[in-house]
Amino acid sequence: xxxxxxxxxxxxxxxxxxxxxxxxxxxxxxxxxxxxxxxxxxxxxxxxxxxxxxxxxxxxxxxxxxxxxxxxxxxxxxxxxxxxxxxxxxxxxxxxxxxxxxxxxxxxxxxxxxxxxxxxxxxxxxxxxxxxxxxxxxxxxxxxxxxxxxxxxxxxxxxxxxxxxxxxxxxxxxxxxxxxxxxxxxxxxxxxxxxxxxxxxxxxxxxxxxxxxxxxxxxxxxxxxxxxxxxxxxxxxxxxxxxxxxxxxxxxxxxxxxxxxxxxxxxxxxxxxxxxxxxxxxxxxxxxxxxxxxxxxxxxxxxxxxxxxxxxxxxxxxxxxxxxxxxxxxxxxxxxxxxxxxxxxxxxxxxxxxxxxxxxxxxxxxxxxxxxxxxxxxxxxxxxxxxxxxxxxxxxxxxxxxxxxxxxxxxxxxxxxxxxxx
Amino acid sequence: xxxxxxxxxxxxxxxxxxxxxxxxxxxxxxxxxxxxxxxxxxxxxxxxxxxxxxxxxxxxxxxxxxxxxxxxxxxxxxxxxxxxxxxxxxxxxxxxxxxxxxxx
Ligand SMILES: Cc1cc2nc3c(=O)[nH]c(=O)nc-3n(C[C@H](O)[C@H](O)[C@H](O)COP(=O)(O)OP(=O)(O)OC[C@H]3O[C@@H](n4cnc5c(N)ncnc54)[C@H](O)[C@@H]3O)c2cc1C
Numbered sequence: 114x115x116x117x118x119x120x121x122x123x124x125x126x127x128x129x130x131x132x133x134x135x136x137x138x139x140x141x142x143x144x145x146x147x148x149x150x151x152x153x154x155x156x157x158x159x160x161x162x163x164x165x166x167x168x169x170x171x172x173x174x175x176x177x178x179x180x181x182x183x184x185x186x187x188x189x190x191x192x193x194x195x196x197x198x199x200x201x202x203x204x205x206x207x208x209x210x211x212x213x214x215x216x217x218x219x220x221x222x223x224x225x226x227x228x229x230x231x232x233x234x235x236x237x238x239x240x241x242x243x244x245x246x247x248x249x250x251x252x253x254x255x256x257x258x259x260x261x262x263x264x265x266x267x268x269x270x271x272x273x274x275x276x277x278x279x280x281x282x283x284x285x286x287x288x289x290x291x292x293x294x295x296x297x298x299x300x301x302x303x304x305x306x307x308x309x310x311x312x313x314x315x316x317x318x319x320x321x322x323x324x325x326x327x328x329x330x331x332x333x334x335x336x337x338x339x340x341x342x343x344x345x346x347x348x349x350x351x352x353x354x355x356x357x358x359x360x361x362x363x364x365x366x367x368x369x370x371x372x373x374x375x376x377x378x379x380x381x382x383x384x385x386x387x388x389x390x391x392x393x394x395x396x397x398x399x400x401x402x403x404x405x406x407x408x409x410x411x412x413x414x415x416x417x418x419x420x421x422x423x424x425x426x427x428x429x430x431x432x433x434x435x436x437x438x439x440x441x442x443x444x445x446x447x448x449x450x451x452x453x454x455x456x457x458x459x460x461x462x463x464x465x466x467x468x469x470x471x472x473x474x475x476x477x478x479x480x481x482x483x484x485x486x487x488x489x490x491x492x493x494x495x496x497x498x499x500x501x502x503x504x505x506x507x508x509x510x511x512x513x514x515x516x517x518x519x520x521x522x523x524x525x526x527x528x529x530x531x532x533x534x535x
Numbered sequence: 536x537x538x539x540x541x542x543x544x545x546x547x548x549x550x551x552x553x554x555x556x557x558x559x560x561x562x563x564x565x566x567x568x569x570x571x572x573x574x575x576x577x578x579x580x581x582x583x584x585x586x587x588x589x590x591x592x593x594x595x596x597x598x599x600x601x602x603x604x605x606x607x608x609x610x611x612x613x614x615x616x617x618x619x620x621x622x623x624x625x626x627x628x629x630x631x632x633x634x635x636x637x638x639x
Contacts (some may be wrong), residue, residue: 269601311636333621335600337611349615379605 114143117427118201118211120191120370122148124156124504125402125416126217127179131506132424134181137431144183145209147201149190151176154245155499156273157413160280160449162248163240163255163360164288171496172245179504191218194374196395213397213427216383218370220273220403220411222247224363227268229339238344239359242281243273254358255288260297261357263289266346267304268336271380272365273403273411275311276458278302279319280449281360286326287451303331303346303354312465315458318482322450365411367404382406387462389436390423397430399423408462410444417503418443418514443516445471447492455488457481461516467523472511474520481521541567553627553634560631569629572618576629580617583609587630597627597635 117133119126130146137144158172180186190204194214201209222243224230230239240254241247265282272278282302289295302309302323309319309330323330337349345355367381376394377383384393385400387407392398401423402416409415418440425438442462449455457479458466470477478487502509536555539546541564547555552571554560565584569576576584586607590598600623603609614622623635 269599335611349611350620379602 115141115212116210117142117144117213117215118209119144119146119215119217120194120201121217121219121402121404122146122176122180122186123153123217123219123402124413124499125219125404125420126215127153127176127504128416128420128506129215129217129401129423130180130184131504132420133427134184135506136424136428139183142431143185145185145187146180147187147189147191147203147209148176149188149204151188153179153504155496156243157499158496159242159245159248160277160284162245163242163251163281164284165252165256169245169249174500191368191370192373193370194376194398196374196376196398199397211397213430214399215423215427216371216392216398216400216404217402218368218404220365220367220382222363223366224361226364226366227336227339229341230268230361230363232339232341234339234341234344234359238357239339239361241361241363243277243362243365251360258289258294258298258358260294262299262301262355263358264301264303264346264354264356264360266334266336266354266359266361267306268362268364269305270311271411272362274446275410276446276448278304278362279309279323282328283322283326283448283450285360286328300326300328301331301354301356302328303334305333305335307332312460315460315466315482318456319448322484326451365403371404378406380406387442388439389426390419390440391426391430391436399427399430407440407442409440409442410446412444412446413499413503414445415443417509418445420506421508421514441515443514445512447488447495449489449492450484453486453489454484455492456484457488457491459516459521464516464518464521464523467521469521471520472517539567551634554631557631564631565629568631572625572628574618574625574629577617579613580629583607583614583617583622583626584630587626587632591630591632597623597630597632599623599635 119129153174153176155172158167161167192202192204194201199211236250240251242251265278267278289298308316310316334348337347339346345353347353367377371377371381383400383404385405385407390399392400401419403411422438422440426436429436445459447455447457459471460466466482468482471479471481479491537548546559549555566576600611618625627635
């Protein structure tokens, strides 16, 4: 039997287990998937937990539930990969040999990377919502909120779901208004970017939305440290932003296992061909989802589109053929904006988010780069689609892994290669 | 788009003053671009510029602060001392590369 090993049974690894189980010859190939934890979290749901809109039951299921019979599931921490010997050492002491390896170990927050972030204010006045524990603790803090300075802060890029901090800010504005606390709260959005988002046209729309919602924006803020005594964050160029409550997105990094294996970049992301998803480490190693260094958004929707491409390329690789399937960087993200509305953006490596309708030109039902109630319903429906469609590798009707240009109003002056990070 | 005249040569730059044709870059051009930003180039500045040049050659993008620290061995504090306010943007401009999308 030849061995195909998948590292990580999160969003991307689970999708790949399902895709490959359906499409490869299981008499010839044994598929093994490894993860350290039993629980699968629906991470996009973490956004709603601080506001009491979702609770634990809405975001957790068992990982095993989504791994098809016939795929071997191992629960263990992964210690390291040895590309020279085509093997993976597990913390349990087991060594797995592979013919093909798929790395899907994702990204996680690393608050210890910022001086003072995990100091005396951590989980008292400073919270994150990128982890289940952080989102739950933040919910308790918001329940006790009576007003003051609420600061939403991004440490550095890239981060998972780059629009989530904007969504949090918009939802906070709505939630505070509902509670009669909006006029008692100063909302501040602090970003290392020069504008509200990475891509110019969308940044403009988001910038206006922040202004309309009376959310003050501090740009080009590169945090040096947190002063827990004075309750302020301080940038390298000496600016100080005081907070009563700081909701921060800590540095996001790939797993330390990548560093131990000596195959990552400065953030433990694995150098990966952005079109074929083959690693630059070795031919028989492929990478998918948040673990890659490709300049696409770190999002579940991206992992979904990548999984369709990667499945085809793995089949090509198994048959000794060229890896012809091409990932174009397609991302599709709802941006919840409060008051039962949301934006939707659809973009790829070449084309930044544009206004229009999606998926049907002129019909929608979703509107691109514009707020609507229907988009909000789409955002809420995403949870059902995630558990029932995406993880099980079922295609979404009408939405291809290649981004469609029809339905988008693309001005003639837009450069076709913005080649920027998302 | 605009054209700068530096030591008798024409240098193409975009609206924000970033060079659009790296072939036109040389150390004299760098010195002039630096002057425009209020920076006088010293060996410490050149260590940063050389790292950007080498890394851009390998990766095709201007390295961010963390990469400067970890791979280039240049501490953030030093970057801010050498290129006050926006070190990556300034250093990218002086080294003749495009403005980084998501860096300070
Ligand atoms: C707050 C928030 C909101 C989001 N909102 C959206 C959204 O609206 N839309 C969207 O599309 N995406 C959203 N995302 C992003 C989305 O959740 C991720 O992009 C997606 O989960 C990435 O999948 P992945 O498989 O690469 O990583 P993960 O799903 O994180 O899986 C990685 C897995 O690898 C395992 N692992 C890692 N290291 C080891 C090791 N050493 N040993 C054993 N196991 C290991 C982990 O336990 C984990 O199960 C959001 C994320 C967050 C945090």
